[in-house]
Amino acid sequence: MSSVVDFHNVVAVAGGFPVLAGLDIEITKGEIVQLRGSNGAGKTSFLRVCAGLIPISDGDANVLGFDLRDDRRSPRRYIGLLGHDNHLYTDLWVREHMEFRAAATGAEAGDADAALRRLGVTDRLWSVPIERLSAGQRRRVSIASMLVGRPQLWLLDEPHAALDHEGRELLDEILLDAASSGATVVFASHERDLSTSIASRVVTLRGGRLSEDSGVA
Amino acid sequence: MLREALLVARKDLRVEWRSKVTIGHVAPLALLVLVVFAFAFDANAGLLEFGAGGLYWVAVLFGGTLLIQRAFDVETEDGNFDAFRMSAIGAPSLFLGKSLGVFIQVVFLELILGPGVVLLYNVRIDDWVLLLASALGGTLAFSVCGVLCGVMAAGLRVRATLLPLLLVPVLAPVLLAGSRAFETAFGLRAEAGWTWASLMFVIAAVHTAVGVRAFGFLLEEG
Secondary structure: OOEEEEEEEEEEEEEEEEEEEEEEEEEEEEEEEEEEOOOOHHHHHHEEEEEEEEOOEEEEEEEEOOOOOOOOOOOHEEEEOOOOOOOOOOOEHHHHHHHHHHHHHHOOOHHHHHHHHHOOOHHHHOEEEEEHOOHHHHHHHHHHHHHOOOOOOEEEEEEOOOOOOOHHHHHHHHHHHHHHHOOEEEEEOOHHHHHOOOOOEEEEOOEEEEEOOOOOO | HHHHHHHHHHHHHHHHHHHOOHHHHHHHHHHHHHHHHHHHHOOOOHHHHOHHHHHHHHHHHHHHHHHHHHHHHHHHHHHHHHHHOOOOOOHHHHHHHHHHHHEEEEHHHHHHHHHHHHHHOOOOOOOHHHHHHHHHHHHHHHHHHHHHHHHHHHOOOHHHHHHHHHHHHHHHHHHHHHHHHHHHHOOOOOOOOHHHHHHHHHHHHHHHHHHHHHHHHHHHHO
């Protein structure tokens, strides 16, 4: 199994505070890993370090074969990141936003339409400004933006937030499909019942370190 | 690189088209600045005419700063700055695209301010070619310098106040050169206006070269 995320004794500092304090973890291709931990445990920071948004101060960190000490930008083209925010241009119409995201990742406009349909965002919403959408609809558009880029590594922070029951099931389905087609999924979630059902592995962080690891299922 | 830059510029202009910030807020505000100056110097028409070039560029600076602020606000709201940094689009293309988007919006602003200066300050244009070349050079320099300063301030909470603080010193030579070139174009000064116009193109070229190379670093450190 090839390693997608390989951290050895990784220390990362953000705003003068050590957000990762000697983290060791290896995640292999096709895994669906759920990150758990109390607030401030380092879940979000771990995802941001994987995305190259927070530099590492010490240790060895490889993501998708790229050494993050040397190059934090290159792996990003293969990564989809969904944070607490939705990363949407709220002034644009849904379709305009999706067309931009598709073109920015080299996908076709048709791929954007397909991603929206997959997320259950119906045609009647495509010509609506994003700012007029509900929180759940925005989350769906945000996930569709990720989907259109066909990332090899999905990094999601509380992805089920704001989604209704149907939306949560749909998201789980999409993540399972992504993993079965060879992508790797890492998501932070507090919601045990819903998300544990799709996770092949549950990792608990505490104080920026690995606390528990269920191991590969 | 060009295709990606055009993609970014088109997106920015589309955001502007949907939000109508330039048309609805920035242009009227910049025009008001010209009107306020017209009232302030009303008692001395000669002074107003002589200072018309400088006042024009001050109004452009005022409105343009808001446009640059806005260009980066759309990248920071809703956590978009992460998406901007995560983008598969190369940093040089992001820089050129943002600069092109700002350039087109500032040109639109100047199309409103230009006639405003002629009408309110009673200036006569002697050299149209110099005037247009100076406006082009100044706008190019303003756009690239503005985007460079904009990305430096973008990731910070104090960006609204930091941006003008960064921008004004960097743009001071552009404002000076633009004012001098306009004074020559208005027939108020016998100096070689083309030298000042050329200086603005040089500033634009230097900052474009710096931006293409440094934008990625500034984006990461922002």
